[in-house]
Amino acid sequence: MIGGSNSAGTNTQSAHLARCERVGGNSNSSSIKAPSKFQPSFNPGGAWQFLESQGEEKSVGFEGEYLVIEPGKRLVFTWSQVIAYAGGERESIPYSQVEIIFTVHGQGTE
Secondary structure, three states: OOEEEOOOOOEHHHHHHHOOEOOOOOOOOOOOOOHHHOOOOOOOOOEEEEEEEEOOOEEEEEEEEEEEEEOOOEEEEEEEEEEEEOOOOEEEOOOEEEEEEOOEEOOEEO
16 A cells, blocks of 8 residues: 545645655755755655765765656656765766556555
């Protein structure tokens, strides 16, 4: 079970994903931020980010952009692994696109 809908029609997976977001419209323009600095923007065109590890020399994580959000039906986003160094340099792999199709199962989705 990935998530469901509440009476307002909001997917529960959006609450989980909101914890992995960051501020900024261009996912290539900012460095990885600590989770406490993320601000939810679960909208098409909104950027997301997941911080895997953070040290004094570098931060390692994943980031991308939401392309399509159809609550309870479909989610399309890009992602890339990013290493941000303390000196401001960044390394990343090319962005990939992911599409997830949700299937209604009982009161939630699969």
